[in-house]
Amino acid sequence: MTARHFWRRNGATGWALTAPATLAVIGFLIVPIGAVIAGTFMDPRGIFAPYISYFNSGFRTTVLFRTLQISALTTIISLIFGFMTAYVVSRAPGKVKSLLIVAAVFPLLTGVVVRAFAWLIILGRNGILNQTLLALGIVNEPLEMLYTQGAVIVGMVYLFVPLMVLSLVGVLENIPRDVLQASSSLGASPVATFWQVLLPLAVPGLIVGAVLVFTGSFTAYATPQLLGGERQTVLATLLQQRAMVSFDWVGASTIAAIMTVITITIVLAMSHIARRINPMAT
Amino acid sequence: MMSDRPHPILIVVTALVYLFLMLPLVIVVGAALSDTTYLTFPPQGLSLRWFYNIFEISAFRRTIVTSLQIAFLGTMIALLIGIPAAYALNRFRVELPKWLGTLFVLPILVPEIVFGFALLKSFTVGTGAPIFLALLIGHTLIVLPYVVRVISASLASFDFSIEEAAISLGSAPVKTFFTIVLPNVRGGVIAAFILAFITSLNDVSVSLFLTGPGISTLPIQILAHVEQFFDPTVASVSVLLMFLTVAVMAIVERTLGLTFLAK
Numbered sequence: 425m426t427a428r429h430f431w432r433r434n435g436a437t438g439w440a441l442t443a444p445a446t447l448a449v450i451g452f453l454i455v456p457i458g459a460v461i462a463g464t465f466m467d468p469r470g471i472f473a474p475y476i477s478y479f480n481s482g483f484r485t486t487v488l489f490r491t492l493q494i495s496a497l498t499t500i501i502s503l504i505f506g507f508m509t510a511y512v513v514s515r516a517p518g519k520v521k522s523l524l525i526v527a528a529v530f531p532l533l534t535g536v537v538v539r540a541f542a543w544l545i546i547l548g549r550n551g552i553l554n555q556t557l558l559a560l561g562i563v564n565e566p567l568e569m570l571y572t573q574g575a576v577i578v579g580m581v582y583l584f585v586p587l588m589v590l591s592l593v594g595v596l597e598n599i600p601r602d603v604l605q606a607s608s609s610l611g612a613s614p615v616a617t618f619w620q621v622l623l624p625l626a627v628p629g630l631i632v633g634a635v636l637v638f639t640g641s642f643t644a645y646a647t648p649q650l651l652g653g654e655r656q657t658v659l660a661t662l663l664q665q666r667a668m669v670s671f672d673w674v675g676a677s678t679i680a681a682i683m684t685v686i687t688i689t690i691v692l693a694m695s696h697i698a699r700r701i702n703p704m705a706t
Numbered sequence: 707m708m709s710d711r712p713h714p715i716l717i718v719v720t721a722l723v724y725l726f727l728m729l730p731l732v733i734v735v736g737a738a739l740s741d742t743t744y745l746t747f748p749p750q751g752l753s754l755r756w757f758y759n760i761f762e763i764s765a766f767r768r769t770i771v772t773s774l775q776i777a778f779l780g781t782m783i784a785l786l787i788g789i790p791a792a793y794a795l796n797r798f799r800v801e802l803p804k805w806l807g808t809l810f811v812l813p814i815l816v817p818e819i820v821f822g823f824a825l826l827k828s829f830t831v832g833t834g835a836p837i838f839l840a841l842l843i844g845h846t847l848i849v850l851p852y853v854v855r856v857i858s859a860s861l862a863s864f865d866f867s868i869e870e871a872a873i874s875l876g877s878a879p880v881k882t883f884f885t886i887v888l889p890n891v892r893g894g895v896i897a898a899f900i901l902a903f904i905t906s907l908n909d910v911s912v913s914l915f916l917t918g919p920g921i922s923t924l925p926i927q928i929l930a931h932v933e934q935f936f937d938p939t940v941a942s943v944s945v946l947l948m949f950l951t952v953a954v955m956a957i958v959e960r961t962l963g964l965t966f967l968a969k
Contacts, residue, residue: 455828457821463827582730664914680817680823680824687815688815
């Protein structure tokens with residue numbers, strides 16, 4: 425019996441090598457989250473009682489819809505600007521392209537707290553933007569920009585535009601230039617080429633980017649906490665308050681379950697759509 | 707518009723997007739260098755006093771140490787369990803089910819804040835385990851997907867017939883792994899380490915619930931500090947974190963080139 429026989433391509437070795445990571449994910453991620461979700465169905469008041477009380481609360485349904493709205497707007501804005509930027513980056517000459525990618529990666533690697541904090545300095549009552557507007561005489565008194573939905577969305581777009589750019593650059597680079605040139609040399613207008621050739625080919629990337637941004641902003645905590653405060657409570661900040669301030673474990677678990685179900689549904693639905701409409705089967 | 711040169715409007719938009727991305731960070735640096743006791747930009751006078759202040763506040767000192775410990779240990783554990791997993795996923799692709807690969811990216815797919823809460827409720831409260839341990843487990847799991855994916859990506863271009871040749875010539879499998887396979891994916895390991903370390907260092911959502919008496923991480927401490935005091939200390943800590951990021955990016959750029967991050 426030599427080592428050679430042991431190391432044959434066999435499933436057992438593969439399973440053994442993946443076992444530690446598999447057990448870690450199951451034991452410390454799937455089981456705890458499963459337990460939290462299962463716990464919401466064991467309420468003495470009835471099986472769906474926590475959900476009924478969640479949706480009976482006007483405040484809590486408002487928070488759910490506000491979170492969905494902020495995430496949707498963040499995703500749309502990031503898609504539009506991310507796509508235009510990624511297009512330019514993907515067509516830039518080598519050196520410039522690397523520089524632009526580095527410039528997009530850098531904010532991405534700077535933590536979310538730092539990036540939300542930057543907007544706190546800009547949008548505050550005595551912040552840079554207000555000072556500038558006052559100095560220019562555009563406004564007579566400082567605008568209340570902080571703790572508004574707009575502030576949260578700006579902070580979120582700031583978080584996610586680099587992510588969108590990076591996930592689209594790869595996709596746009598892989599679209600052969602010949603295809604676009606063929607389209608225009610056959611007489612298609614730039615607008616037609618965009619709608620009928622470029623956009624459909626980029627759809628898989630756009631969907632991946634949209635999923636990343638939507639789920640990311642749907643579950644973000646630090647940005648809405650710092651820029652939205654109490655006035656713009658979202659699901660993540662509500663979950664934290666329920667658990668750590670009110671010690672309402674059932675309420676917190678219900679929010680956790682709602683967030684998990686919505687996130688996973690979106691990820692699965694979008695990856696299903698992406699697979700169906702991908703014109704360049706990969 | 708669709709010719710090789712992007713339309714001027716697109717170039718202008720791109721320039722504005724990059725301005726939007728960079729300007730806030732420049733402002734943080736400016737605010738950190740201010741010598742006033744309140745946050746302001748442009749700085750009234752230049753001073754490094756807020757950088758000294760970081761180390762005078764014991765909560766910052768303590769949480770910097772905890773964050774570095776957790777990030778280092780969590781990343782090492784993730785590499786220890788993630789490298790064999792990534793290797794097996796590539797080497798035994800035919801023998802292993804597809805869902806196994808999905809399982810290792812699950813920590814990115816589930817909301818981090820839900821994961822943190824679940825660890826608190828089911829693990830810390832349920833078993834009475836120490837907070838540090840829960841924090842370490844949480845961080846190990848959120849960086850695991852980066853480790854598995856980055857190392858899988860470098861293994862995908864590795865020709866396993868080289869390994870087979872070595873083994874059939876009599877080299878022991880484990881020795882072959884360390885002398886043939888691992889050196890070939892060295893770049894991937896470094897990239898995975900760095901990505902994982904930075905991700906852990908900046909994490910808020912998982913750590914949020916896993917803090918307790920005497921134990922907290924730097925981003926959580928920054929959040930708490932911002933809500934109480936609005937002084938330039940946080941700007942200085944932010945700049946410190948940015949410096950760390952720049953240093954780390956310089957290492958990645960030297961070893962691999964940053965364009966791989968766009969893949």
